[in-house]
Amino acid sequence: FFLATYGIINYATYYEFRAGSTAFRPTFKYGGHYTSLAGTLACVGVIVAINPVAGAFAFLVFVGLYGYLRRRDVPDRWIDSTGSYHYTRARVHLQAHAAEPVTDRDWRPCALAFVPRDPATRERMIIMASWLEGDAGFLTAVRMIEGRGPIRRREAAAIEHDLTSEVESIAQGTFAKVLVVADAEVGVQALVQSHGIGRIRTNLTLFGVQDLRSSADDSRLYGQMLQNCVRFGTNVAVLNVRADAWKRFEQTPRRRRSIALWWSDDRVGQLITLMAWLCARDPSWSDAEIVAYVPGDESDADVEGIRQLLKQGRIDADVRRADATPAALTTALGGATLALAPLRVRRGKPIGPHETPLGMLVESLPLAILVLATQEVALDANPGESTLAEIARLSDQLAKHEREASELDSEAGRLLVEAEAARLESEGDPDDPELAHTAKVASERSAAAFRKYVNTRTECRNLADELAALDPPSEASELDPEIWQTSTTSH
Known part of the structure; x- marks a missing residue:
């Protein structure tokens, strides 16, 4: 001993x-x-x-x-x-971690969930937010207390203590934060910019659905908070956790639950697909079927391309066509247990697909997550099995050939100067055979270097054309340009 x-x-x-x-x-x-x-x-x-x-x-x-x-x-x-x-x-x-490269394939949520005062709604929202976190990132439940002074600060400390215990019992590993702010809009801006440590920063903000019966001032503040989160570069998700939708979720047997998403061929589509997969990691959705609805008159090749994209991302989902109409949207997503769809903010007002006002849309949906994406997310699980691998290979080859072309350009220029100097020297003494031979050799070396430079530059153009065919440049921003207008802008 x-x-x-x-x-x-x-x-x-x-x-x-x-x-x-x-x-x-x-x-x-x-x-x-x-x-x-x-x-x-x-x-x-x-x-x-x-x-x-x-x-x-x-x-x-x-x-x-x-x-x-x-x-x-x-x-x-x-x-x-x-x-x-x-x-x-x-x-x-x-x-x-700060020294390691971060790729779009390894997107991890660092989420701020702005939870309400109502305990029942708050619990449902925290549970849904934990599905999106998927044991892959960080989730912080946030409450903001408007006011100032020592009394408010003591109240906030007590509320944060209770909220910490509450979120730990609801979703283990979730953090809690209560802020005292003089203005809620400014508080959201400050928190979104400052939350995190090192390179782990807020990349997802979560809000509940605004009540249709809210006042005009509350609706304006709600829209401005959504806009501010987008302006500071975070993805935004609005969670529909109505009591009737939650009851339907609880009453549906686990094996009969389904997750439906309204596909969008942009960064939003990639993000909501990844979110559907993150939700499916939770035991509540482990047996759920994921269905991706592709709206519009897409060709068979386009639909098959989406299937291959999801397959390359190792996301098991059924891809189906749907009409690009509000009725088809509510019919397709309304039959699921959990729905995910794109979101936009126009002049301070959140709207869903097909210009449907958010308040009207969620009334016809089950549990729902409406998403506005500001960051690129790649679904490819293995870069060696996808188009991204070919893009990366071509990009590497193009960079290598461009470096070689730059070096050959300098070399060809140097040899051209030497050949010209040798020619002038030979013309100055035409009877000297050694000078004539030196000029001839220098001219041949210069011509060979120039041909090599031209061949390398041609290869660069060919590689650039192949790369453009696989990854065409975006012609327009994927964000609604009106998202930057404040809610006070007149229609």
Whole structure:
């Protein structure tokens, strides 16, 4: 037991060194985590050499003692350094993450959910937001308290304490934040810009559906908050969590649930498809069928292209045609348990597909997520199995050939100058055969370098044409240009 105790003391100091706690301030100047770890391993080795059975018994005793202490209500002054250890690891990983490239294929939600005061609606909204988070990112439930002064700040602290306990019981791993703001619109702007740490920043803001019976001022504020989130580069999702839609969801057997999405051939379509897949990761939707409705007169080739895109993204979904009409939209999505569709904001008013006002649309839908995308998302699960792989290969080849063409251009220019100098020197002394031979060789080298440059430049043009065929440049912004107009702009 003496050796086991000494080994545990060494391991404790090793753990403290690794945790980097500011409360751990040893007076022994020559210690370190390697020294402590060596002491731990030495004790284990001696125990095994002397009596491994007694060593195993001592190990079990200490494990039992540790488990007993973990279950006791220990005063804060005696807590261990586990929190410090996780803090240090988070710091190290955030610094390492900042140095790594981020691709559109690995989009992860860092979401802010602006939850309402009503507890029942808030619970439903947090659950739906956790589906979108999909154990792949971070979710923070936010409440804003308008006002100022010490009384408001104390109220906000108490509300945040209660909200933290509430969201932890609803969706484990969810964070909570309560802000005291003088103006809700300004508060949203500040939070969206400042939330996050390192390169992990807010990329998704979640709002509940605005009540159709709200006042004109509330509707204006709601539209402005949506617009501000878009202006600062976050994707926006409006969640329909009406009580009747939620009851329908709960009463539908798990195997009969379905997720329907209204396809859009742009960044919104990619994002809502990824969101449908994230929702399907939750046990509530693990057996649900995903159906993608393609509106309009798309050709068989276009529909098959969408099927292949989803297949390349390893998203198991049934692709179906639908008429591009509001009636077809409500019929297709209304039959599902969860619906996802594009969203736009025009002059401060949110609207759905086919210019349908949001308030009217959600009345005919089940649980629904209306999405406005501002960021690119790639569905390809494996770049080696998709068109993106060919685009990447051609891009790499084009960059390589352009570098070679630039070098050959410089080389051809240098050889041309040398050939011209040799020619002039040869013409100055036409009877010197050596000068004539030097001029001839220089001219041939210059011509060969120029031909090589022309061939490389031609290859660059061919590669650029192939790349443009696979990835044509966008001719117009995918965002509604009127989204930047404030809600006070006249119609």
